Amino acid sequence: MLESDMRLRGKTAAITGAAGDIGQALARRFSEEGARVALIDRDEAGLATIGAAFGETATTVAADITDESAVRAAADAVRSAFGHVDILIANAGIEQSYSTVTDLSREEFDRVVSVNLTGAFLTAKHFMPIVADGGSVIFTSSIAGLMAFPAYSAYCASKAGLIGLMRSTSLDVASRRVRCNTIHPGPVKSKMLARSAHEATDGGDTDGWYAAMAGMAKMGRLVEPEDVVGLALFLASDESAMIAGQSIAVDGGIVQ
């Protein structure tokens, strides 16, 4: 790509959950578009493998986003490496074990909310001071934040909660022209979906389960990580400078 065509030329980005399927795809494309990228994840082995492929355009930081001192240290490490970030993507998240609300344990509810919502809060809290004026903050929610799925109350609550977190945060930082938005992928072809397929079918007919998931979308296919990247790239680039407080689905038309 010609340097002049790069949409994130000269920018820096920090991405949590960067060892995962969506995080990796985000990091790869952002790097191709000219950004220097901080890859943050609790999966140290995954980070080491992925980081090696990026060379000097990336830095890796191992951190568990539920551990406040680790998040603070991660923000310090990114500040040391880049000085500031123009783009922050609070993307790390986990799925829930399927369970109706009466059978759902307090421990499982807390586990999911502590990563998906409290972890995103800690990420925003400790990284916001290094987000440059005019920057972009993106929270990876899910269509489960916009619509209900049965036996999935902790995940739905955590992903809906991100909308409130994002909107209020957006007001807190608007005077610095920092914009915050949530993105809401539908079912993405990914390891996370594979784990859910395995659990939902008890290791049985995952093909049928995938077909049902793909069939939810008006476009009749699963979301690819690159579909999510397309939306995130727009929200990270200067083209979206006046888009703030918005929640946008990338789901082939499921939620409308």
Ligand SMILES: NC(=O)c1ccc[n+]([C@@H]2O[C@H](COP(=O)([O-])OP(=O)(O)OC[C@H]3O[C@@H](n4cnc5c(N)ncnc54)[C@H](O)[C@@H]3O)[C@@H](O)[C@H]2O)c1
């Ligand atoms: N895969 C889907 O179908 C789908 C759909 C909608 C939304 N999402 C959301 O997209 C985001 C990325 O999901 P993915 O599909 O890439 O999943 P993934 O499991 O491939 O990646 C998630 C990454 O987050 C990291 N992570 C988990 N807990 C962490 C913690 N406490 N601290 C630091 N890192 C942690 C994991 O190590 C992993 O690398 C998640 O927030 C997920 O909820 C996924």
